[in-house]
Amino acid sequence: MNTRSLKPWLYLLPAILFLTAFMVYPLFDVFVYSVEEGYNFASQTYSGTGIYNYSYVLHDQYFLQAVKNTFILVIITVPLSTGIALLISLGLNSLPKLKDLYQTIFFLPYVTNTLAVGLVFMILFKKTPYSEGFVNLLIHFFGGESVDFIEGPYWAKMFVMCFYTVWIVLPFKILILTSALASVDQDLYKAAKVDGTSRLRIFYKITLPMISPMIFYLIITGFIGAFKAYSDVVAIFGVNLNAAGMNTIVGYVYDMLYGDSGGYPSFASAAALILFAIVLTITCINLLVSRKKVYYD
Amino acid sequence: MKIVLDHLTKRFPNRNKDGGFVTAVSDFTFEIPDGKLVGLLGPSGCGKSTMLNMICGLEVPSEGRIYFGEDDVTELPPENRGVGMVFQSYALYPHLTVMQNITFPLENLKGKDKLTKEQMKAKALEAARLVQIEQLMERKPSEMSGGQQQRVAIARALVKKPRVLLLDEPLSNLDARLRLQTREEIRRIQKETKITTVFVTHDQEEAMSISDLIVVMSAGVLQQIGKPQEVYDDPVNLFVAKFLGTPAINVFTGKIRNHRLFIGDEPVMHVQEDDREVYVGIRPEGFILDENGPFTCALNRVEVMGRDTSVVSTHPLCENVVVRSIISTEDKPDPDAQDVHFFLKPQKTLLFDRNTQERIYYHEVPEAL
Numbered sequence: 001m002n003t004r005s006l007k008p009w010l011y012l013l014p015a016i017l018f019l020t021a022f023m024v025y026p027l028f029d030v031f032v033y034s035v036e037e038g039y040n041f042a043s044q045t046y047s048g049t050g051i052y053n054y055s056y057v058l059h060d061q062y063f064l065q066a067v068k069n070t071f072i073l074v075i076i077t078v079p080l081s082t083g084i085a086l087l088i089s090l091g092l093n094s095l096p097k098l099k100d101l102y103q104t105i106f107f108l109p110y111v112t113n114t115l116a117v118g119l120v121f122m123i124l125f126k127k128t129p130y131s132e133g134f135v136n137l138l139i140h141f142f143g144g145e146s147v148d149f150i151e152g153p154y155w156a157k158m159f160v161m162c163f164y165t166v167w168i169v170l171p172f173k174i175l176i177l178t179s180a181l182a183s184v185d186q187d188l189y190k191a192a193k194v195d196g197t198s199r200l201r202i203f204y205k206i207t208l209p210m211i212s213p214m215i216f217y218l219i220i221t222g223f224i225g226a227f228k229a230y231s232d233v234v235a236i237f238g239v240n241l242n243a244a245g246m247n248t249i250v251g252y253v254y255d256m257l258y259g260d261s262g263g264y265p266s267f268a269s270a271a272a273l274i275l276f277a278i279v280l281t282i283t284c285i286n287l288l289v290s291r292k293k294v295y296y297d
Numbered sequence: 298m299k300i301v302l303d304h305l306t307k308r309f310p311n312r313n314k315d316g317g318f319v320t321a322v323s324d325f326t327f328e329i330p331d332g333k334l335v336g337l338l339g340p341s342g343c344g345k346s347t348m349l350n351m352i353c354g355l356e357v358p359s360e361g362r363i364y365f366g367e368d369d370v371t372e373l374p375p376e377n378r379g380v381g382m383v384f385q386s387y388a389l390y391p392h393l394t395v396m397q398n399i400t401f402p403l404e405n406l407k408g409k410d411k412l413t414k415e416q417m418k419a420k421a422l423e424a425a426r427l428v429q430i431e432q433l434m435e436r437k438p439s440e441m442s443g444g445q446q447q448r449v450a451i452a453r454a455l456v457k458k459p460r461v462l463l464l465d466e467p468l469s470n471l472d473a474r475l476r477l478q479t480r481e482e483i484r485r486i487q488k489e490t491k492i493t494t495v496f497v498t499h500d501q502e503e504a505m506s507i508s509d510l511i512v513v514m515s516a517g518v519l520q521q522i523g524k525p526q527e528v529y530d531d532p533v534n535l536f537v538a539k540f541l542g543t544p545a546i547n548v549f550t551g552k553i554r555n556h557r558l559f560i561g562d563e564p565v566m567h568v569q570e571d572d573r574e575v576y577v578g579i580r581p582e583g584f585i586l587d588e589n590g591p592f593t594c595a596l597n598r599v600e601v602m603g604r605d606t607s608v609v610s611t612h613p614l615c616e617n618v619v620v621r622s623i624i625s626t627e628d629k630p631d632p633d634a635q636d637v638h639f640f641l642k643p644q645k646t647l648l649f650d651r652n653t654q655e656r657i658y659y660h661e662v663p664e665a666l
Contacts, residue, residue: 187388190355195402195457196376205401209392295392 034269041263053270062242063271066252072158073165073248074226081166082218085173090203092174093181103178110171117168118235125149125160125236150237157237157246164232169225173218180214181207212294220286227279230254249275298366298379298460298493300329300352305361307347307517321347323517325361329510332491334484336504336511336525340540344517345497346465352495353382353463365460376405378461381454381492385466387446389438389453396434399424399453424452427486444475451486462487464496468503480507501541505529513537530644535654538578538647544607544623548616550651551577556662558648561614565592565641567662574651576616583645584608584622586630590638594620599632606630610637 033039034054038047057063088106092099109117124134127148136146149156184207192202208215230250233241241247242255249271256268305325308318321344329335337345350356352363354375362371370378389398399421403412412420425431428448438446447467454462467483468476484507487494498504504511505525513520513528513536521533532538538546549560552574557564560577584592586608594610597619601607608622608630622639624630630637643661650657 185386185388187384187386188390191382191384191388191390191453192401193355194353194375194380194382196374196405197401198405201405206390209390 030269030272033265034273036266039264039266041265046266053266054274057267057270057274060267062247062255063249063252065242065245066247066249069158069161069246070227070229070248073161073229074223076162077165077169077226078219078222080162081169081173082215082222084166085170085177085218086215088170088174089177089181090207092178103174106174107171109168110175114168114231115235118164118232121160121164121236122150127152151244154245157244160236161233161246164236165226165229168232169222173222176214176218177211180211184210209295213296216286216290216294220283223282223286224279227275227282249278299331300461300493300495301362301364302327302329302352303362303364305348305351305363306359307344307351307356308359321517322351322358325514325517325519327512327519327522329493329495331366332493333509334487334494334507335496336508337495337497337514338501338504338511338540339499339514341499343514345499345514347517348514349382349463349465349495349497352461353380354378355382379457379459380461380463381457381459383447383450383454383462383464383467385469387438387450387470389446389449391438394435394437395425395430395441395449396421398438398449399456402453402457420456421452424456427455427489428452428482442475443471444479447471447479448482451483455486455490455492459492462490462492462494464494466498467496468498468500476503483507502543505541513540515540531656532647533656535576535578535649535656538649538656542580544581544621545617546578546580546647547620547622549577549579549612549614550616551575551614551648560592560612563591563593566643566646568648569660569662570648570657573657575657576649576651576654578647578649579622579641580645580647581607581621581623583642584624585640585642586622586624586628586637587640588638590640592639592641593636594639596630596632596634596637599630601626608637 035049035051036046037050037052040046092102092106095102125136126133127136127146127150132140132146133149135149139146147153147156149160151157188206188210189202192206197205228250229248233246233248233251237244237246239259241251247255253268253271253275256262256264256271302325305322306320307322308320311317311319323344325348337348339345347356351358354370354373358371362369364370365378375382390401393401396418400417403417403420406412422431422434425434428451430445430448430452433441433445433449438449441449447470451464451467464483468479471479480503483494483496496508508525510522511525511528512522515536521528521537523531528537529541532541535548539548551558551560551565552572553559553568553570554572556567556569558566558568558570558575558577565577594612597609597611599606599608604626605623606626606628608624610620610622612620648657648659649655
């Protein structure tokens with residue numbers, strides 16, 4: 001091999017080394033763990049190889065609950081947060097005077113610590129012997145029955161979870177969408193106006209296609225982010241998620257490794273690979289759907 | 298459709314937010330005759346695009362009225378005025394094909410004007426044929442050259458058969474060769490459709506070459522309207538004289554003393570005018586090379602370009618960097634000479650008041666100096 005073809009590889013060497021050590025090897029290791037049956041953490045031995053770990057995880061009530069929770073979270077929050085972000089961005093774009101102020105306000109959650117926000121949400125929603133929580137006070141005010149959002153019925157907890165997730169991801173989406181809207185050539189709008197195009201038609205025929213790559217980007221990253229939800233759930237419902245019935249797939253993986261019932265890297269690896277398969281499938285579907293709908297320059 | 302602009306003024310709030318205004322167009326009154334191609338000409342920032350936007354309906358005038366024929370359209374939105382507009386950037390919808398771009402305005406029609414898909418296609422093809430892009434209907438804008446995009450934009454503006462066609466700097470994004478070709482194209486399309494057309498440009502050559510009428514404006518104020526050649530021959534003030542013509546007019550500071558026009562200490566012409574301070578504007582073709590000529594410049598170089606010989610010289614009182622004169626090739630100036638001497642052609646020598654810069658119409662006294 002001559003020096004000319006060697007040189008690029010030399011430049012890439014640091015990146016390749018790091019990626020191999022911290023990405024490729026662990027991924028491979030996870031796969032290996034997931035097929036080792038009866039793995040013993042203390043003695044680092046296993047009894048055989050096979051798909052038992054997958055079978056166990058797929059039959060585990062807690063895992064199925066985690067999958068259900070995660071899917072509900074994804075299906076509700078991704079479209080909802082993207083839609084709300086789009087509405088807010090459109091609003092921001094059409095009021096130039098207060099745009100800067102509102103943009104700052106909307107961006108605040110992004111720079112606030114997840115756990116701090118979680119605490120605030122607990123204060124808002126939690127029912128204690130001393131206080132009903134702010135939201136319950138509101139419900140009372142409008143003549144409703146108080147609900148325990150943190151330890152109460154499943155739908156109430158799921159509502160808090162979705163509300164929290166939408167709120168926490170909004171700022172980033174608003175930021176992306178306002179800049180996407182601002183970068184649309186203003187002459188296109190003028191041209192449409194000269195032709196008497198209705199506002200609705202301008203939105204569907206010009207604005208939406210022009211910012212479609214950014215919307216698509218937000219949907220893909222939104223799906224992936226929501227599937228990986230964990231720290232937010234802990235912030236609101238504490239570490240014992242299985243007991244609360246609010247575990248997520250990543251939470252399940254963590255519990256299998258380090259939780260009270262932990263010490264099962266094989267089960268954790270199997271669950272992680274199942275999550276990987278789910279995310280990969282959804283992303284591929286997204287890509288296929290977007291090919292027709294998204295306009296790239 | 299003739300267009301009448303009646304005391305049109307447009308003020309914008311200035312950036313300091315102190316309630317002050319910037320006047321982009323000031324008290325503009327003129328009439329564009331039916332079926333003419335009119336060039337709105339002026340330097341950058343003179344308000345010509347604002348003017349066009351007001352005719353289009355994208356901007357509402359602060360004062361004054363706009364009439365299309367007998368109709369007062371001042372308050373009407375663009376779509377009810379019957380205008381077609383071609384933007385400087387073309388403003389083609391990048392995600393739509395040529396066909397979809399051209400049919401876009403038609404799809405907005407509602408009620409009794411609503412068209413079927415076939416009617417729209419037929420109309421789009423008709424417009425496309427006019428600008429000769431009917432073989433590109435399935436392309437996206439990014440797959441076309443600048444000139445082709447320009448044609449699509451014109452087709453889109455024409456598809457609704459507007460009463461008035463407006464073009465904002467239609468040639469500025471094209472390279473030199475395409476520019477020549479496209480301006481002939483605009484002329485042809487205008488002749489074929491007979492639509493009253495207004496186009497904005499800062500390039501005087503472009504305006505002079507294809508317009509029936511040119512409207513020269515500066516700092517929001519109308520300077521002069523006329524046929525291109527008339528405006529060139531007979532500018533009303535120094536601004537118009539300087540703005541039209543390539544090479545530019547040569548401007549000297551001069552004075553009139555005892556019915557004689559002086560540039561420096563040299564009397565160059567006899568005029569029936571009282572003593573005053575003037576600017577003397579001499580078109581490049583206004584010089585006659587003659588050893589006995591009264592006007593002397595220091596020779597720089599002689600440029601022979603095809604049918605013209607251009608004498609480049611300097612004069613201390615000239616406002617331009619060099620004095621450029623175009624003489625016929627029969628005259629052979631000595632390129633090594635120190636000085637060149639000229640007679641001046643009176644109809645190409647224009648006088649302007651030193652203070653107001655307004656034109657002074659003088660009578661030349663054709664007698665020996």
